[in-house]
Amino acid sequence: EAQVTQNPRYLITVTGKKLTVTCSQNMNHEYMSWYRQDPGLGLRQIYYSMNVEVTDKGDVPEGYKVSRKEKRNFPLILESPSPNQTSLYFCASSPGRELYNEQFFGPGTRLTVL
């Protein structure tokens, strides 16, 4: 089954404790992206990657890191999480650079930073 998986789905952590949210897709997609969704703010892009070893900042990259060492995986790293990073996070992938090719979204990761 074609899908984007994220782990964990739910996470409660404390300020300053490094964490990684994994994202994996099994569709051989070139493009992958991370978003956060907050009430009243819609989806905001954090980072995106057009291919292996190619990453670019979205609108809200501060406090986040990503890496794209292999095509299928695109982990999101929070080196020192803070309460303002409490949010719902979505990973997405798409066949190519044209995003009107359908983006497949993962199920979301709800993160709470205390």
Place this chain on the structure above:
Amino acid sequence: QKEVEQDPGPLSVPEGAIVSLNCTYSNSAFQYFMWYRQYSRKGPELLMYTYSSGNKEDGRFTAQVDKSSKYISLFIRDSQPSDSATYLCAMEAGGTSYGKLTFGQGTILTVHP
């Protein structure tokens, strides 16, 4: 000022009504315009996209783009309770900004029987 503005609603309409959802934007470089639908507790799914100005129709859905006014719309005809969801507009400039998507805040739509 946000690059993309979308009325968050909520919008409540009776079944069978015509629904109009709108976004305005300030970045004249945007060329690709998309509408996503997001059901509760799910990730967004692409509904429609339009390149540059014009109309596009797909079943009960029509997307319109007016680049001169920096205004896009999604119309839903004969709305159904199953259309109840959050609708998000999204835009991309293309070129050197390929892959960089900017979303509106989302409009919560409820279609009641």
